[in-house]
Amino acid sequence: MAQYKWFPAVLLALGVACATNPATGRSDFNTMSEADEVALGRQADAQVRQEMGVYDDAAWQAYVNRVGQALAKNSHRPGLPWTFAVIDSPAVNAFALPGGFIYLTRGILPFLRDEAELANVLGHEIAHVTARHGAQAYSKQQAAGLLVGLGRIFAPERYQGLVGVAEGGLGLLFLKYGRDAEREADQFGVGYAAKAGWDPAGMTGMLGTLVRLSEASGSRRGVPNFLSTHPAPEDRIEELRVAVAAAAGPGSRTTNAAEFSRRLDGLVFGDSREQGMVRGRAFVHPVLKFSLEFPEGWQIANSAQQVVAQPQEEAPLAMILQVVADTSRSPEEVARAVMAEAQMQQQSGQNTTINGLRTFVGTYVGEQQVVRAAFIAAGGQTYLLAGMATEAAFNSGQRAFGETIASFRPLSEQEANAIQPDRVDSYTVRSGDTWASIAQNISKDAIGGPSLAVMNGSSPETRPAPGTRIRIVARR
Ligand SMILES: [Zn+2]
Known part of the structure; x- marks a missing residue:
């Protein structure tokens, strides 16, 4: 993002x-x-x-x-x-x-x-x-x-x-x-x-x-x-x-x-600091300096425009995070403009703070969905963090939406500096190693075993030969 x-x-x-x-x-x-x-x-x-x-x-x-x-x-x-x-x-x-x-x-x-x-x-x-x-x-x-x-x-x-x-x-x-x-x-x-x-x-x-x-x-x-x-x-x-x-x-x-x-x-692998990174259930952005935690077990995908999280199982629920404005207008004003453009009717809404950040949170109803949306002002950007669901599924998502919104917080300089991307590195294979064990123990799951094999020109069914120097991904 x-x-x-x-x-x-x-x-x-x-x-x-x-x-x-x-x-x-x-x-x-x-x-x-x-x-x-x-x-x-x-x-x-x-x-x-x-x-x-x-x-x-x-x-x-x-x-x-x-x-x-x-x-x-x-x-x-x-x-x-x-x-x-x-x-x-x-x-x-x-x-x-x-x-x-x-x-x-x-x-x-x-x-x-x-x-x-x-x-x-x-x-x-x-x-x-x-x-x-x-x-x-x-x-x-x-x-x-x-x-x-x-x-x-x-x-x-x-x-x-x-x-x-x-x-x-x-x-x-x-x-x-x-x-x-x-x-x-x-x-x-x-x-x-x-x-x-x-x-x-x-x-x-x-x-x-x-x-x-x-x-x-x-x-x-x-x-x-x-x-x-x-x-x-x-x-x-x-x-x-x-x-x-x-x-x-x-x-x-x-x-x-x-x-x-x-x-x-040393090549950056996966998300970079500039784009923000998925770390477990958290999304951390060391450049924009914030973090939040999505619901346990949800899949998180980070693209240039937004972060989208969805439950693993098929369910008509999703959360998105994106930057929608700078902070020249209040969160409430941004909310009004963005939601009007999205043709969503406000059901309820209030000004509040989340972990010290000025926020407007509201519930909105659109043609096909109900949305719980927080507009959060942080570090010169206004973020939209929203949980979306069909009308029938909205109640089941309420708690997860609320907890995720409440988890949004600024990162200190020190916390931000400590967040580093994964990088390409090399490693000498030891006897007993498999692609899966190297991915898990050496790369700390920054890459999966099958992808690691392919990165080394091998098929996932093979075993890496002891003593050979291979490409790996290093997570610090
Ligand atoms: Zn082509």
Whole structure:
């Protein structure tokens, strides 16, 4: 969750034209000129950087940019204003915006074996741009009037699953390209990587890892990952082997495996301090300096816009936490404005304090739900912490909502400084170790055993070999 900011929606007046595709040579129905494409990408890029945040590590940014620029130079559209950035997100993903804006999440990096895999995932995203997949998908989406608007508070689909960034005005990032586009991006990406000197087998390696990872981690609701935003046929890897074999050659062998692993040492894993972290049932935010505790056993998901908690079992209950305003207005005034916009009727409400913080708490009724909402002023931000339920379920959630709201408290400087993120580290396997035991005892459950195996290029059914040096996640 991040600070309160306001983002204007990306609005463009687009003319309709047919253009020849620079990578595929086909004539596309495409409403965008190259200038429009770059302008659209540039606006969305500013939004991505502000809303998702760029990972605060100059060495990683420079490294990814260096690899990316070498690939772009060998692509079908070397003249675009290519930029490459590592986004401060724990999700395992990569994406591209029209015009040449390419992103990797911080979360995908420890799952890449070496620099060849990095180059191939970047090559795949570059290919989405050179083949204008995003521009085409955007044109179609725009034509159908489906562009996702900025996040609406209390949309009923909140109950469907935890909400990821896709809903928050960044819909452009998570356009699905479709089967043919993915195949094309794989093929072109392999070619760019090989031409720039990297081993094209990094593409099959990377995809294999991501498939194993999604199997190992199950469905993590609300976090769009690479395979959900890059849908692919089952036979994708098999098909790719042919392209990899064709692209391979003596000039395309670079992997830089040792250097890549060394760079990973110390990389932030999972939530960062800037986004706040889930620690057991607590959500702590050392930068905004507050903490709270959600009900025992609830699942907590932290995204750029909000924190959402839901009971493990299916129940029409949820809690959300988000920043809704600064503190230039009183909590009561903010409550009135926000709830009016959400079309909720106030049933009761009062000014109070929670752990010394000015708060307005009220109960509201909407079309499909009852909401217990606290508007809490803390450290220059006004937070909305709300429990939501269907009318029938509201009573069963009342106590949990009340206890969670009462647990919101400021953190002292000292408490905030003591909260540190998990980081990638290395460990020498001892005899008797299993992936599960290392995850539990050494990583203190900062990562699960199956994911740890996949991070080390192994399948969860294997055992790590004693004496080998492996990647782990360290929690302090
Ligand atoms: Zn793709």
